Amino acid sequence: MNGIWLDFERPIIELEKKIEELKGIDGVEEEITRLKAQAEKLKKRIYSNLSRWQRVQLARHPRRPLALDILSVVTNDFVELHGDRRFRDDWAVVSGIAKLDNVSVTIVAQQKGRDTKEKIKRNFGMPHPEGYRKALRVMKMAAKFNMPVITMVDTPGAYPGVGAEERGQSEAIAVNLFECATLPVPIIVLILGEGGSGGALALALGDRILMLENAIYSVISPEGCASILWRDASRNKEAAEALRLTAQDLAQFRIIDEIIPDPVGGAHMDIDKTAKNIKEALLKHVQQLLEIPAEELISSRIKKYQNMGVYSE
Amino acid sequence: MWFKKKVEAKPEEKLKLPTGLWVKCDTCGEILYRKELEKNLWICTKCNFHFRINCRNYISLLLDDAALDEQDKDLEALDPLGFQDYKKKLRDDQEKTGLKEGVVYGFATIGGIGVVFAAMDFRFRGGSMGSVIGEKIARAIRAAREKKIPLIILSTSGGARMQEGIFSLMQMAKTSAELALLAQDKVPYISILTNPTLAGVMASYGSLGDIIIAEPGAELGFTGSRVIQQTIGEKLPEGFQRSEFLLEHGMVDLVVSRKDLRNTLIKILTIISKRG
Numbered sequence: 001m002n003g004i005w006l007d008f009e010r011p012i013i014e015l016e017k018k019i020e021e022l023k024g025i026d027g028v029e030e031e032i033t034r035l036k037a038q039a040e041k042l043k044k045r046i047y048s049n050l051s052r053w054q055r056v057q058l059a060r061h062p063r064r065p066l067a068l069d070i071l072s073v074v075t076n077d078f079v080e081l082h083g084d085r086r087f088r089d090d091w092a093v094v095s096g097i098a099k100l101d102n103v104s105v106t107i108v109a110q111q112k113g114r115d116t117k118e119k120i121k122r123n124f125g126m127p128h129p130e131g132y133r134k135a136l137r138v139m140k141m142a143a144k145f146n147m148p149v150i151t152m153v154d155t156p157g158a159y160p161g162v163g164a165e166e167r168g169q170s171e172a173i174a175v176n177l178f179e180c181a182t183l184p185v186p187i188i189v190l191i192l193g194e195g196g197s198g199g200a201l202a203l204a205l206g207d208r209i210l211m212l213e214n215a216i217y218s219v220i221s222p223e224g225c226a227s228i229l230w231r232d233a234s235r236n237k238e239a240a241e242a243l244r245l246t247a248q249d250l251a252q253f254r255i256i257d258e259i260i261p262d263p264v265g266g267a268h269m270d271i272d273k274t275a276k277n278i279k280e281a282l283l284k285h286v287q288q289l290l291e292i293p294a295e296e297l298i299s300s301r302i303k304k305y306q307n308m309g310v311y312s313e
Numbered sequence: 314m315w316f317k318k319k320v321e322a323k324p325e326e327k328l329k330l331p332t333g334l335w336v337k338c339d340t341c342g343e344i345l346y347r348k349e350l351e352k353n354l355w356i357c358t359k360c361n362f363h364f365r366i367n368c369r370n371y372i373s374l375l376l377d378d379a380a381l382d383e384q385d386k387d388l389e390a391l392d393p394l395g396f397q398d399y400k401k402k403l404r405d406d407q408e409k410t411g412l413k414e415g416v417v418y419g420f421a422t423i424g425g426i427g428v429v430f431a432a433m434d435f436r437f438r439g440g441s442m443g444s445v446i447g448e449k450i451a452r453a454i455r456a457a458r459e460k461k462i463p464l465i466i467l468s469t470s471g472g473a474r475m476q477e478g479i480f481s482l483m484q485m486a487k488t489s490a491e492l493a494l495l496a497q498d499k500v501p502y503i504s505i506l507t508n509p510t511l512a513g514v515m516a517s518y519g520s521l522g523d524i525i526i527a528e529p530g531a532e533l534g535f536t537g538s539r540v541i542q543q544t545i546g547e548k549l550p551e552g553f554q555r556s557e558f559l560l561e562h563g564m565v566d567l568v569v570s571r572k573d574l575r576n577t578l579i580k581i582l583t584i585i586s587k588r589g
Contacts, residue, residue, distance in 0.1 A: 158535060158536075160535070160536035160540050160541045160544045161541060161544065161545055162541065162545065162549065162550065162553065164535070164536075165534050165535060165536070165541070165553070165554060166562050167562070168520075168562070168563075168564050169516070169534075169535035169536070170512075170515040170516040170519065170520045170534065170535040170564075171516075171520040171564060173485075173516040173517075173535070174485075174489060174515075174516050174517050174518070174519070174520040174521050175520075175521070177485060177486050177489035177490070177516075177517060178489045178490075178492055178493050178496075178521055179493070181486075181489060181490035181493040181494075182490075182493045182494075182497065197473070197482060198473075198482070198485060198512065198513060198516045198535070201482055201483075201485055201486060202516075204486075205486045205489075205490070217479060218478065218479065218482075219473045219474075219475060219477075219478055219479060219481050219482040219513075220473070220475050225475055228475065229397070229475075242394065242396055242397060243394070243475075243478050244394050244478050244479070245478070245479070249479075250479060253393070253479060253480070255479050255480075255483060301490075302490045302491075302493075302494065305483065305486045305487045305490045306451065306487060306490070306491075308480065308483040308484075308486070308487055309444035309445075309447055309448050309480055309483065309484060309487065310391045310393040310444050310477070310480055311388050311389060311390060311391055311444045311445045311448055312388070312389045312390075312391055313385075313387060313388055313389075
């Protein structure tokens with residue numbers, strides 16, 4: 001088991017600790033077996049009744065698999081392509097080409113970074129405009145060479161900074177939405193961890209929106225929502241409930257198309273299993289979408305977004 | 314001249330601006346005589362600050378005969394998340410403004426040229442974009458495409474409407490997708506940005522105009538300056554995120570005073586539709 005535990009996992013750790021202590025003592029095998037069964041039951045109970053806030057915690061888990069962890073298992077021969085050809089290379093966005101089994105695909109992903117050094121280099125997964133422009137450049141190349149696009153979303157949001165504003169953060173996001181609406185190749189979006197508002201959406205307009213079981217996707221972070229509503233960011237738990245930001249909520253709202261199951265306890269508990277589930281889903285959707293002529297693909301993609309919204313007339 | 318209309322306006326459509334004989338300018342602190350300010354289209358006579366005005370005022374200011382053939386005016390928000398106090402806040406703003414939601418759109422002429430015109434209203438939930446605004450903007454875009462006449466959207470918005478959660482985020486995608494179709498059909502779209510236009514609206518249709526016009530001194534950007542200041546912990550540059558700053562950085566085509574807005578639109582529309 002990994003060494004980082006969330007508050008709500010405490011009963012499980014305590015039980016696991018007890019089991020560890022008993023190991024090596026004679027005559028307690030039966031007790032160990034009993035405790036192990038109890039632990040399994042407890043895990044099932046805890047992890048199948050997660051609150052929205054607990055899912056936020058899992059989505060932000062320090063050991064949660066990042067885009068590159070998944071890519072290295074799911075694809076072969078990934079060739080990373082750098083830079084937006086305008087200003088610089090933004091490390092918060094990783095893009096490139098690869099093989100998904102025998103299908104040539106284009107990858108655009110947000111990457112948060114694992115250790116402190118990498119986090120800083122990747123700006124904690126918060127792209128600048130050039131990150132979105134790099135993504136668009138590579139997606140346009142995908143269209144040119146008729147390759148499906150797979151995007152992986154994992155960001156707290158677009159970076160709020162002076163340079164980002166000077167270079168047109170809004171414009172970069174808007175143009176991605178505009179261009180992706182009519183991109184003549186399949187776009188499959190995978191919400192991997194955190195789908196933070198417009199900064200996530202800029203890579204999330206596609207034909208299929210898939211979401212990991214314990215990922216979140218929201219118009220505003222629970223902290224941001226809480227500070228607007230109650231001027232108190234520490235009420236993030238309540239805000240998470242109010243925002244309905246889980247995969248289960250979004251499937252119910254018909255915003256996403258499919259939930260990809262996490263291993264028990266979250267994606268980080270078994271990264272290979274997580275990646276396997278992802279690969280299965282990606283292959284299925286890529287194969288389905290490749291059958292559809294480009295024109296039909298675009299018109300049903302646009303229709304999908306035209307139908308999003310709840311109002312009375 | 315356009316405030317003649319204001320006298321005739323229904324009480325609920327009256328400009329909700331500071332009452333009293335004298336008004337203090339938010340920017341330079343000058344005390345201004347109200348009548349004088351009205352005559353000057355709510356532009357400070359000393360520092361050129363553009364006071365916020367509402368969607369009806371813009372209709373009077375920009376459209377021929379101050380006339381908008383309004384469409385879909387009964388579209389109303391629902392409360393898909395069951396969000397705390399949301400229904401009440403909607404009702405309050407409906408009462409306050411006489412509007413059902415934060416945008417109006419319809420058919421009009423400007424200098425005799427037929428257009429689809431949409432104007433947002435900051436008084437209604439701070440112009441925040443929920444499902445209704447997204448849908449009405451989408452329909453405005455479709456109307457322009459069907460009739461093949463120019464589209465003008467005047468924006469003012471604090472961003473997405475938090476109380477509608479993911480549905481409000483998706484309005485960015487919906488409106489941008491509609492604009493992609495409009496562009497395919499080569500129908501012109503002019504985006505007018507007024508104070509403030511931020512976040513979700515700025516990162517979708519606000520920034521997607523073939524021509525983008527900003528009112529002077531408007532706060533325009535993705536993230537609000539307070540959040541940026543907190544993030545970077547240092548002082549922001551002078552004039553940061555104001556219209557003139559965006560002009561300097563190549564993000565808008567023109568900064569145009571409210572007084573010249575109608576004439577500028579007529580000029581652009583005449584050239585772009587190859588008339589006159």
